[in-house]
Structure formats: structure tokens, C-alpha cells
Amino acid sequence: MPLINASFSTHVLRKDRKTQIVTKSSISKTTNRQKPTKAILAKDAKSPANADLSKDELIGFYREMVRIRRFEERSLRAYQQGRIAGFLHLYIGQESIAVGSISLMGENDHVITAYRDHGHALAVGMNMNECMAELFGKSTGCSKGKGGSMHYFDPSKNYWGGHGIVAGQTPLGAGLAYGLKYQGKKGCALCFLGDGAINQGAFHESLNIASLWDLPVVYIIENNGYSMGTSQERSSMHPDLGLAARAEGYSMNWAHINGESIFDIREGVKKAMDLAREESKPSLLEIHTYRYQGHSIADANHKKYRTKEEIDDYRKNHDPLSLYREYLLDAKLLTDEGMKEIDLAAKAEAEESAKFADESPFPPESDILKDVYWEEDHPDQKLSEGRIFFND
Amino acid sequence: MSKISYRQALKDAMIEELERDENVVIIGEEVAQYNGAYKVTEGLLAQFGPKRIVDAPISEAGFIGMGIGASMLGIRPVMELMFWSFAYVAWDQIINNAASVRYMSGGKINVPIVIRGPANGGTGVGATHSHTPENFIANTPGLKVVCPVTAYDAKGLLKAAIRDNDPVYVMESTILYNSTGEVPEEEYVIPLGKADVKREGTDVSLIAHGPSVIVCLEAAEILKAEHGIDAEVVDLRSIRPLDEKTIVDSVKKTSRAVLVEENKPFCGVDAQIAYLIQNQAFDYLDAPVQRISAIDAPAVYSPPLEKKQLPQADVVVKKVLEIC
Ligand SMILES: Cc1ncc(C[n+]2csc(CCOP(=O)(O)OP(=O)(O)O)c2C)c(N)n1
């Protein structure tokens, strides 16, 4: 049974637990990162996860991707204007992954990700105002200005962060799945991570536990080719079959997905989510993608560890947003006018969010000691005694 | 009242909480089929079944992180660490995730997890297995940490820890598992943050936590019998939250304090207690505050040396005589 299709356009998820014999030569050789082959969206659109989408839904995906991109472009400007502190990891180029995957979420599905988290937050329905205000460190931010860019949270939208430690979220993803299974809910946890995160021990521990205990978690590697300034060839040993093939070591289902096609993403992620929800089986998916900006906006080197030609090639030939726009135009689902309208609306919304963030107050100093302990924030239900803060 | 072991007291606490709340689940290495590396969870698998009592692979970062994730959804995992010394492989989960998720989410999430297991030296297992990380935990806002010494305290504090909506880490002691003590038949919970005066006295306050409390009680008997000195022994029980009042009241009464702990001296728990005493009872002190900690080196294996490295009653007596 082929594990991957050469065109990356279909997915074979391993269900059997038979291990494959992999020859030594094929595991000891590093390969260049697999670039997505040009997606054929019109063909992908007919796959089972996509065939029944309504026009509104199809346009909705486009709107979401545009909103994320315009939000981040506006945040970049705010960063350059000195409004945002610390790191700002932009998701531009990868929007199809958050939008495609999260579009499949139902009531009992949950999501958790790393620090490149703005796209996932907007995709679950968090609004631009609270997201921009968080970047500005304002009290109206989604974490009241306490988390910053890397630490967005909104459990009411089943969105569990926003995690700054590379792969630190991967055991938590297994935990969300464990919780769902324990409570007998039919749902799954989507746990996103970068291609650099796959070399962390915590991730491997999570894969083993998830597979051992049949936890309904879908791990999604957003493979953008680089972990900071380190290309994948310099960071990861992997078989020709790619990073997701590491799942073989844990008898886990896996697949490669072409990140430039939102349809391919939906098709692959849906299969994995179905396996999780129906059979409580975990999966490891590798979605090939690219980031256009530096690792964070403070990354002045990003044109040194990769060529300008490489970046241009992705922008021009593999951009998930442009490709999807072309598809919608070709399929006559939307006109140039409609596109422009969506774009202008997203720009206006982003601009408005910057205004909102700018005008919002910073949290008062007294907020520093709030939200540390549940118990201190609920004095009427406090059971402990004694001193908990030691400031004087 | 009946006399039960410290081990039994911990187990009884878990049984009562497992029965009370179906979201409580026990997870750890060897906790189920093997009946617990130190038999604290013996019989729980038979009583509650594999959904509630779960054997984990040797993946502390993986299963503790998993417990944190599950607790965000309302599960109340009680995780056993075979030794607290093994916490360091899961440090990111224990210190970073458990303590920070609530804060970074602006209070939208809480992490009702308990991590428990032995944290003590003195058993001949060398440096890697003899850590007492309560000072690191207490240094981390968002976390709570308790160190019960008696069967009564072990049961009452573990029950409080399981009911708490914040992460609570319970430091036990392999040396104490077989010790016995009176525990009432009826249900009780000991609030976190309440110290206990284990022996009343008037001449000097011996302030301790963990197995050092036992050492201090021994020293107090020697001081009484051989030197006519009446020492008060204060057991902190809970490190964070901390019962400052009981400490300060005791020092105000005795005017002298010797602080005893198994932590290493630099930035140990007692550094904070010493600060507290000089800050709040300065005018009452008749002598400088004294400290006895583990001798400042990795835990030594050689049994006679290991005994010397940890606080001993004769050293406490000597220290008291220097200031009394
Ligand atoms: C444990 C840890 N080590 C290092 C870092 C610093 N760091 C942050 S992101 C990053 C690169 C991660 O790359 P990848 O996983 O591919 O994700 P991407 O940034 O490409 O989305 C590094 C080294 C960190 N945050 N946490």
C-alpha cells in the first residue's frame, strides 16, 4: 500500500498496525524538503470532504484567509511603529492550514497550537479587536494583555492557546484528547506544531502515549521548511517519506498534505478527524507550506538563510490565497468585484482593530497579581489559608 | 480515631476523592497493575478499574503534560511521580505550562492538577534520586506545594490538594510511608496554608518541614531531657501558601529560631522564612536566626555520610545551645 501519492493530492492514512520494513539506506539519507507540487484546486474541490460545500462556505474560506492576512499585515505595521513588544511570528503564507483544518471543527473538537497562533485564533472566530489589542498589551486583549502574541487563548471557542515553548503544547494536545475520551464525548483535538518541534522529546512522548492509549488527537506539522534560521535539512533526520513518516515508529496513521490547496488540507484533515472521532485513533499529518516573513519580525536574517528567489517562487507560484482566488474566479463563484469587496472589508476591519487596540487602556498595575491562582480570583470560594503572594 | 500508616492515609485520601468526584483519575508509572512503586496506590485498580487508575509509560513530560491538558477540560488528574527527582525531565510541563496557562489566558483557564510522590533523601539512592524541589516549586507563582509529615496531615492535605482548582504539588517521603499516626474515622480536610505546632515550647522555635520535622521533635526531647530547654516545633506543612502567622507568633513567644530543612541552603525554603522572621519579629529576637539545611553538595551515597549530610537531631541540639 503506498503511503503517499506522488502528487500529494490524495491521502492514504494507515489504519493497520503492521510495521513496514524500511531499508537502512532510505532512513539514513537526508532528503531535501518536499515542496508542494502545484495544486490542482479544481480537481481537489471534488474530493469527498469538499464536494458538497456551498457557495457561501467556499467564499467564507476565502474571506477567512484574507482576514488573517490583512490582520497580520496591519500588525506588522503596528510592530514597525513600535506599538507591539517582543516577538511577532507571522503566519502569512500558511493561512490555508488554519482555515482549512478549523473549518472542519464541530462542537466537541478542540484546537491548540504554538506561538504562530494568530491565524488559528481568527479561524476559530476570535475577533480582530481582541487579537490586535492583545498584541498591543491592552486590557481588552483576548488574554487581557497578559499573554501577548504567542499566547492567545479562548476556551469558549475551544481554542487552548498559543504556546511559546517549542512542542510544549504537544502533551497538552494529547491531554485535551484524553479529556474528551474520558468524558465520553465524540470529538477530537487538533494539535498544531512546526517542523522544528518534531525533534523535541515531549512531542515523541506525546505520539507514543496518543497511539498507546488511542487518543483522538490529530497532530498537524505545519512544515514551512525552516525552524528559525535552520533549514529542515540541517535539523531533521528523516526518511524519504518525510517527517510524518516518523509516525510509523508509533504505529500511527499519517499523511502528507499539500498546504497550498485548502481542499487538499480539508480532505486530509477530515480523514484524520474522522478516524479520531469515530475510532479514537490519532494521526500525524505533515502539511507542506511556507512562511514569507522572517521567523519573527525581529528576524533580520531571513533573506540570508534562504534565497530571495525561493521566497519569490513561493509567493508567485504556491501562495494558497492567490491559488484559491484563481480557483474561485475560474469556477465563477465570485467576481473581481466580490474579491475586492472582501479585501477592502478585511483591510477596514484590521484598520479598525488597530484603532481599537490603540484606544484601549493598558491593564492597571493591580492586574499583575490577578489570574495567577483561581482561588485568589474567587475569594468567596477560597479554601486555603495563609499567604500566597510574597511581595513585601 | 485509628492508627494507620502514612501510606494508607494517602491512599484513603485518594479513595475518598475518587468516590466523591468521578473526574478524579490517578495516573502514573506502575500505579495500577504493579500496585504502586511504593504501594501507595495498592488495590486501587481492583477497586476502581482501568479508567480511573492508569499505568503510564516512562514519559514524565508526556503524561504530566497530558494531565495538564486534560485538567483544562475539567478532569482532575492526580499524577504520581515515582520520585520527585524525576520531575526535571518534565520541568517544562510542571513549571511552565501548569503555572502559566491560567495567567497567560487572562484567567480563562485553570489547571486543577495534583502531582504527588516522594521527595526526600536519606535512603541510599544517590544524588539523582534524592531531590527536594519544594523550593523551586514555591518560587513559581501559580503553583502550590505542601509537605505532609504525619498520616493525619498526609490525608487531610492530599484531599485539599485534589479539591483545589489550582495546581498543587504534594511532596511525600519514602521514609515516612511506614510511619503510623492517629487519623479520625470521620471525613476531614486540612486547608492548605496552615502550619501546625507539633510540640509546644517556650525557649526556642524549631521551624521545619518534611522529614526534618521528625528530626526537630527528636532534638526537642533531647533538649528537654539533657538541657532543660523547652523547644517549640512548628511544622510548616504547606510551603506555598505559607502560614506566616503561626511562624511569627511562635518566634514572638520564644525569641529564638532555628530553621531546619532537607533543602540545600542557598535559596532554600528557609531563606524565605528567615527573611520573614527578621522582617516581622525583629524586635522580639534575642539571637540571630539559625539555619540547618542539607550539606551543600549533591546527595552523597555512602550511608554514614548521607546521614551526616542531612539534618540530624544532635546538630539541631548543638545549634540551639549556641543561641540559648
Ligand atoms: C524549547 C524552545 N527552544 C527554543 C525556542 C526558540 N524558538 C522559538 S520558535 C523556534 C523555531 C521553531 O520552528 P518550527 O517548529 O519549525 O516552527 P515555525 O516557527 O516554523 O512555525 C525556536 C528555535 C523555544 N521557543 N522553545
Ligand SMILES: [Mg+2]
Ligand atoms: Mg518551521
